Amino acid sequence: MSDEASLLAANAAYYRAFVAADLDGMAAIWGDDEVCCIHPGWPPIFGREQVLASYRDILRNPMQEPVLRRSERALICGSEGRVVCMEMVGQSALVATNGFRLVDGAWRLVHHQASPLMVQSEPPPPPPRSLH
Amino acid sequence: MSDEASLLAANAAYYRAFVAADLDGMAAIWGDDEVCCIHPGWPPIFGREQVLASYRDILRNPMQEPVLRRSERALICGSEGRVVCMEMVGQSALVATNGFRLVDGAWRLVHHQASPLMVQSEPPPPPPRSLH
Numbered sequence: 001m002s003d004e005a006s007l008l009a010a011n012a013a014y015y016r017a018f019v020a021a022d023l024d025g026m027a028a029i030w031g032d033d034e035v036c037c038i039h040p041g042w043p044p045i046f047g048r049e050q051v052l053a054s055y056r057d058i059l060r061n062p063m064q065e066p067v068l069r070r071s072e073r074a075l076i077c078g079s080e081g082r083v084v085c086m087e088m089v090g091q092s093a094l095v096a097t098n099g100f101r102l103v104d105g106a107w108r109l110v111h112h113q114a115s116p117l118m119v120q121s122e123p124p125p126p127p128p129r130s131l132h
Numbered sequence: 133m134s135d136e137a138s139l140l141a142a143n144a145a146y147y148r149a150f151v152a153a154d155l156d157g158m159a160a161i162w163g164d165d166e167v168c169c170i171h172p173g174w175p176p177i178f179g180r181e182q183v184l185a186s187y188r189d190i191l192r193n194p195m196q197e198p199v200l201r202r203s204e205r206a207l208i209c210g211s212e213g214r215v216v217c218m219e220m221v222g223q224s225a226l227v228a229t230n231g232f233r234l235v236d237g238a239w240r241l242v243h244h245q246a247s248p249l250m251v252q253s254e255p256p257p258p259p260p261r262s263l264h
């Protein structure tokens with residue numbers, strides 16, 4: 001599997017764990033050191049234990065809507081990889097960065113930031129052409 | 133200078149260039165490859181030229197308020213460094229990630245994402261104690 005394919009697979013595993021509310025899966029994906037997570041609107045959370053605690057609360061929340069990813073793009077430089085993608089949460093669109101580090105051949109998540117996308121509304125369609 | 137000090141100096145140079153509307157300074161800070169910038173509310177921008185073009189528009193905008201940084205925290209793993217900090221833009225607070233890569237001994241910016249911080253309002257103070 002190419003670096004890009006394995007990176008995208010790691011990114012997919014993150015969203016799979018999220019949708020399945022699989023905290024063990026989430027724990028396997030997140031790295032050990034120098035990790036940071038910025039949930040939408042939240043202040044940054046530093047440290048593996050603190051980050052996983054935040055996911056425990058989010059994944060246990062019965063009101064949490066599923067997060068679907070779209071339009072992934074991978075950026076890789078050596079052992080540092082990022083996936084930038086859209087997250088669809090209910091009717092909201094977010095832009096997410098998932099930063100990974102290659103550790104012993106596996107991409108581990110070390111950074112997550114999701115921020116709301118402000119979509120400009122489409123201009124109104126032109127009025128229908130009058131035949132008169 | 134330690135890795136952390138040089139990383140924080142590179143982060144400071146980014147905000148100095150922003151406040152001074154110094155596009156040449158901005159061009160010197162941004163890296164060449166695998167760069168991505170996510171301005172608040174915007175879709176992601178990929179590629180050095182496209183990212184610098186976005187800064188040209190922002191820095192030329194006379195309505196652009198200065199961006200002041202606060203509460204920086206550096207995370208370093210080998211040649212990958214991140215600074216997570218608050219950005220104060222007018223009355224708004226943002227959380228920013230600035231991702232750097234060490235290239236020929238210099239930290240070059242390869243990733244920027246800023247997202248609004250939703251500050252919970254303080255609970256209202258208790259009513260004054262009645263003396264009656």
